[in-house]
Amino acid sequence: MSANQLQTAVDTIAGECIAVRLRMLNRVVTNLYDDALRPFGLKISQMNILVAAAKMGTARPAEVCDHLHLDVSTLSRNVERMKARGWLEVVPDVDGRAQPFRLTAQGRRLLLKAAPGWEKAQQQAEIVLGDGIVNQLNQAIRRLNTVGHSR
Amino acid sequence: MSANQLQTAVDTIAGECIAVRLRMLNRVVTNLYDDALRPFGLKISQMNILVAAAKMGTARPAEVCDHLHLDVSTLSRNVERMKARGWLEVVPDVDGRAQPFRLTAQGRRLLLKAAPGWEKAQQQAEIVLGDGIVNQLNQAIRRLNTVGHSR
DNA sequence: TCGCTGTAATTGTATATGCAACTACCCTGA
DNA sequence: TCAGGGTAGTTGCATATACAATTACAGCGA
Numbered sequence: 001m002s003a004n005q006l007q008t009a010v011d012t013i014a015g016e017c018i019a020v021r022l023r024m025l026n027r028v029v030t031n032l033y034d035d036a037l038r039p040f041g042l043k044i045s046q047m048n049i050l051v052a053a054a055k056m057g058t059a060r061p062a063e064v065c066d067h068l069h070l071d072v073s074t075l076s077r078n079v080e081r082m083k084a085r086g087w088l089e090v091v092p093d094v095d096g097r098a099q100p101f102r103l104t105a106q107g108r109r110l111l112l113k114a115a116p117g118w119e120k121a122q123q124q125a126e127i128v129l130g131d132g133i134v135n136q137l138n139q140a141i142r143r144l145n146t147v148g149h150s151r
Numbered sequence: 152m153s154a155n156q157l158q159t160a161v162d163t164i165a166g167e168c169i170a171v172r173l174r175m176l177n178r179v180v181t182n183l184y185d186d187a188l189r190p191f192g193l194k195i196s197q198m199n200i201l202v203a204a205a206k207m208g209t210a211r212p213a214e215v216c217d218h219l220h221l222d223v224s225t226l227s228r229n230v231e232r233m234k235a236r237g238w239l240e241v242v243p244d245v246d247g248r249a250q251p252f253r254l255t256a257q258g259r260r261l262l263l264k265a266a267p268g269w270e271k272a273q274q275q276a277e278i279v280l281g282d283g284i285v286n287q288l289n290q291a292i293r294r295l296n297t298v299g300h301s302r
Numbered sequence: 303t304c305g306c307t308g309t310a311a312t313t314g315t316a317t318a319t320g321c322a323a324c325t326a327c328c329c330t331g332a
Numbered sequence: 333t334c335a336g337g338g339t340a341g342t343t344g345c346a347t348a349t350a351c352a353a354t355t356a357c358a359g360c361g362a
């Protein structure tokens with residue numbers, strides 16, 4: 001019976017698991033964007049952060065993490081790399097703990113240069129996943145931010 | 152004007168980027184499952200592989216990678232860790248290049264034990280993302296496998 | 303002003319991920 | 333039988349990700 005139980009569990013997980021599906025799509029789509037951005041020496045994960053910083057003007061790490069549902073330690077390392085490349089710079093702050101950052105001129109130029117690459121990947125992603133996907137994802141994210149988030 | 156171009160590009164990307172959204176959902180959902188599976192010393196990425204192996208009986212790495220749209224080098228490392236933990240074992244093969252693997256008895260026990268944890272996370276994910284999400288993801292994946300895949 | 307509590311970010315450690323280069327092996331044709 | 337081309341996996345390297353522990357600082361209350 002244990003063998004049957006296992007088979008049942010395995011079939012259920014294989015047939016329904018949300019994480020398996022989301023993670024698979026995430027891999028495929030991330031590769032699509034990373035391929036299109038490679039000529040610019042940029043990855044989509046980094047472009048996300050550049051865009052968030054550009055929208056915020058001066059970005060506080062914790063705020064960016066809230067917005068992107070990203071662990072602060074992850075952002076810390078990513079920002080570190082991007083500072084080293086000259087795309088981001090830290091802005092002084094009265095609060096000695098804070099490390100707010102913003103785009104450098106070089107970061108702005110990179111973002112502009114890479115935008116056509118993003119556009120190309122975005123079109124491919126729409127073809128692969130279907131037109132309705134942006135709305136479906138937005139709906140899930142709205143729901144996510146409503147239901148209550150811990151991290 | 153360059154500033155305007157930048158603003159426009161940033162707004163478009165922030166407002167529509169499929170990758171940003173998918174990656175965000177992926178982080179949230181992965182954390183949900185990883186939290187639920189932590190008591191069993193298991194991560195959802197590893198459970199995926201256990202399940203795939205369980206369904207295949209004897210799994211060829213390249214085949215698993217096709218199925219999960221996973222790079223072979225990634226799987227190689229993951230399987231390595233899981234062999235070290237005694238969950239997977241390599242099956243001898245006439246082809247000296249092949250490294251087909253399967254679940255060990257310990258791996259089967261772990262999968263059974265962890266199934267309730269998966270169930271809990273799956274329910275949370277449905278609440279957070281909405282009921283229709285599994286169908287939407289399945290549709291995207293079918294489309295993905297139809298349109299043509301390189302990796 | 304001193305100590306306590308809470309907050310912001312970093313650092314140590316482990317896993318996941320992919321590209322490029324490599325190794326080991328198979329098979330086929332001369 | 334052996335040389336070439338193709339296939340299956342692994343390894344070197346870089347990035348992304350999160351948890352736990354730590355550091356550094358702010359602010360409040362006695």
